[in-house]
Amino acid sequence: MELFYYMVFGALGAVVAALELSKANKDRITTSQAFTSFKNNYLLVYSLMMAGDWLQGPYVYYLYSTYGFGKGEIGQLFIAGFGSSMLFGTIVGSLADKQGRKRACVTYCITYILSCITKHSPQYKVLMLGRVLGGIATSLLCSGFESWLVAEHFKRGFDQQWLSLTFSKAIFLGNGLVAILSGLFGNLLVDSLSLGPVSPFDAASCFLAIGMAIILSTWTENYGDPSENKDLLTQFKSAAVAIASDERIALLGAIQSLFEGSMYTFVFLWTPALSPNDEEIPHGFIFSTFMLASMLGSSFASRLMARNSPKVEIYMQIVFVISSASLLLPIMTNFLVAPSKVKGGGISFSGCLQVLGFCTFEACVGIFWPSIMKMRSQYIPEEARSTIMNFFRIPLNIFVCIVLYNVDAFPITVMFGMCSIFLFVASILQRRLAAIADKPKAEDWTPMKERDAEAEPLNAP
Numbered sequence: 001m002e003l004f005y006y007m008v009f010g011a012l013g014a015v016v017a018a019l020e021l022s023k024a025n026k027d028r029i030t031t032s033q034a035f036t037s038f039k040n041n042y043l044l045v046y047s048l049m050m051a052g053d054w055l056q057g058p059y060v061y062y063l064y065s066t067y068g069f070g071k072g073e074i075g076q077l078f079i080a081g082f083g084s085s086m087l088f089g090t091i092v093g094s095l096a097d098k099q100g101r102k103r104a105c106v107t108y109c110i111t112y113i114l115s116c117i118t119k120h121s122p123q124y125k126v127l128m129l130g131r132v133l134g135g136i137a138t139s140l141l142c143s144g145f146e147s148w149l150v151a152e153h154f155k156r157g158f159d160q161q162w163l164s165l166t167f168s169k170a171i172f173l174g175n176g177l178v179a180i181l182s183g184l185f186g187n188l189l190v191d192s193l194s195l196g197p198v199s200p201f202d203a204a205s206c207f208l209a210i211g212m213a214i215i216l217s218t219w220t221e222n223y224g225d226p227s228e229n230k231d232l233l234t235q236f237k238s239a240a241v242a243i244a245s246d247e248r249i250a251l252l253g254a255i256q257s258l259f260e261g262s263m264y265t266f267v268f269l270w271t272p273a274l275s276p277n278d279e280e281i282p283h284g285f286i287f288s289t290f291m292l293a294s295m296l297g298s299s300f301a302s303r304l305m306a307r308n309s310p311k312v313e314i315y316m317q318i319v320f321v322i323s324s325a326s327l328l329l330p331i332m333t334n335f336l337v338a339p340s341k342v343k344g345g346g347i348s349f350s351g352c353l354q355v356l357g358f359c360t361f362e363a364c365v366g367i368f369w370p371s372i373m374k375m376r377s378q379y380i381p382e383e384a385r386s387t388i389m390n391f392f393r394i395p396l397n398i399f400v401c402i403v404l405y406n407v408d409a410f411p412i413t414v415m416f417g418m419c420s421i422f423l424f425v426a427s428i429l430q431r432r433l434a435a436i437a438d439k440p441k442a443e444d445w446t447p448m449k450e451r452d453a454e455a456e457p458l459n460a461p
Contacts, residue, residue, distance in 0.1 A: 002346050005285055008355060012292045019299045029165050029306055035158050039166050041218055042149055043173055048211030049105075049141065050174035052112060054182035055204040058287040059190065061271050063197040067122040071272070075404040077131050078268055082404070084135025086397035092136055094235055096386040097224030101148035102215060104386070108140035109212035116201040116208075143389040150377050150385065151222040163377050167370040168302035175369055176295025180288045187284025224383050239387040248379045251433040253392040256372055258426040259320070261399035262419035263365060266327070268404060270358055273330055273412055274351045281347055286355065293359040297366020304367075305374060312371045313434035319371075320427035323364035327420040329357030331413045375433075 031039075064074045096104035111133050118130030153163055186200040193199075243249050270290075275281050304315055333350040347355075380388050399422075403415055 004347065004352055004355075005282065005289065008359065009285070009289045009292060012289065012296055012359065016292065016296045016299055019296070019303070023303070029161060031162055031165065032158075034156070035162055038152075038156065038158070039162075039169065041214075042166060043169055045105075045211050045214050045219075046145060046170050046174045047178045048207050048214070049108070049145065050178050051182050052109075052116075052204040052208035052211065053141065054179040054291070055186050055200040055207070056116070057179075057267070058183055058186055058283045059197045059200050061268070062283055063119060063201075064127070066197055067127075069124070072408045073124070075268075075408070077127060079401045079404045080128050081131040081135040081138070082264070082397040082400045084132040085139045086135075086394050086401070088132070088136050088139075092140065094239075094387040094390050096140070096144045096147060097235060097384055100221045100223055101144050101151065101386065102219045102221045104140050104144035105148060105215050105219070106212055108137050108144060109208045109215070111140070112137035113205045113208050116205045119198050119201040139390055139393060142393065143386045146373060146376070147224070147386040147389065148219070148222060151224075151382060152220070154382075155222060160377075164305040164370065164374050165302075167373040167377075168298055168305060171298040171366060171369040171373075172295060172302065176291060176298055176366065179291030180295065183284045183288030183291060187282060187288070190284065191282070224385055224387070235384060235387050236391075239384045239391055242381055242384060242388060243391065246379070247436060248433060249388065251429050251436075252372075252375055252379055253388075254395075255320075255426045255429050255433065256392045257394075257396040257399065258422045258429070259323070259368055259372075260393075261396040261403075262323075262327070262422050264396070264400045265403050265415060265419050266358075266361065269412055269415060273354060273416075274347060276412075277348075279347050279351065281351075289355070290358060290362040293362035294366035297363035297368075298370055299366075300363075301367040301370045305370065311434070311437070312374055313430065313437045316368070316371055317427050317430045317434065319364050319367050320423050320430055323361050323368075324420045324423035324427065326357045326360040326364065327416050327423065330354050330416045331420075334413050 061074060064077060069077070092104075092107070115130045115133035115137060118126050118133070121127065149166065150163065153166070154160075182200075185203065189195045189199040189203065190197055243253060270286075271281075271283065274286070304310070305312060333353050376385075376389065403418065
């Protein structure tokens, strides 16, 4: 493995260690023993869930390519996953508010395990089924666990500020440390032990099964809207009214869609971007380096959120601008550095520059996750939290599907340029959100018929 990878990994690790060791009292939040126990239980489960997810990440594209599928066919498989998340995942995820968030988390485990099992087959239709199941699981991961945490946090009477501590720790561990270890573990299974590219998916199933057992034995159930007369369509209408009646929720949804759409497109693009001439790159180690950068971002975010200033709505404007600039690097290197024509070999000079830019982007991702979680906990009404969060995923899934459908029609640099533009637009919307952040929260967001029904006794003679 080239010295460059070790240097980048070591430098990021040193910065993360320095940040964590230099935390002062003003960077920490004093909590209770009961909260610590609750937080640690959630962090354990969340880390296991993320291990099941991250183990698969670096090898999805690679596995499909070893089965003999080209970039266009792989793009269609990815489209199936995002399309499934948009269509089926939105419905299944929204049921969490009605049927229970704990039940949704268990469903995530079962669905994702089934998705992992399909990776053993080289048949395109079986792999397509796996992507559909994976899309449903992704929606549940992105809404069910956070919804359960927020509801349970307030049900137990914990301070609202303590939520930011759980969020930042969850991202630091689940999206940072666990992701790094998952990448290294996957690299061990595939490269060192030569168990094949399907082995990380088998390991992921084991971690998901362990996490499901802990959920079933230690978690209590909680719900969104407890009323018995609301069907799924009514829930959707209520969520739509909530978004339409509060500009902050609408802005938050647009910002999330733009950022996550760019992020998921990046997940598809980084492998071909770093090996345009089939260069030999250590997928697992590079992935771990990206996750270490994300860990750096979440560590920095925990410091920011422990203080009253600057507010999350303010500093996220800068984060989006930096992330937009970082994804312009592949375009700049394409013009400034002469592309290599040699097939195979190690990573090129332009590839090294792009790795640094991608690490910067991943650091922004590490700041984004706990920050967006905090804003969602402040602005999204509890009654339809999972439903609204899955509404947010609809436009991002459409965006990613469009990009992947045209993956053969546009050069990689064009797609990176699109992502950069969307991230810059997110910074503009974030600026607007910061301007109206202190606007009084909309009290009544129920559908119009329910409002009229509730108003009749007041208007009666």
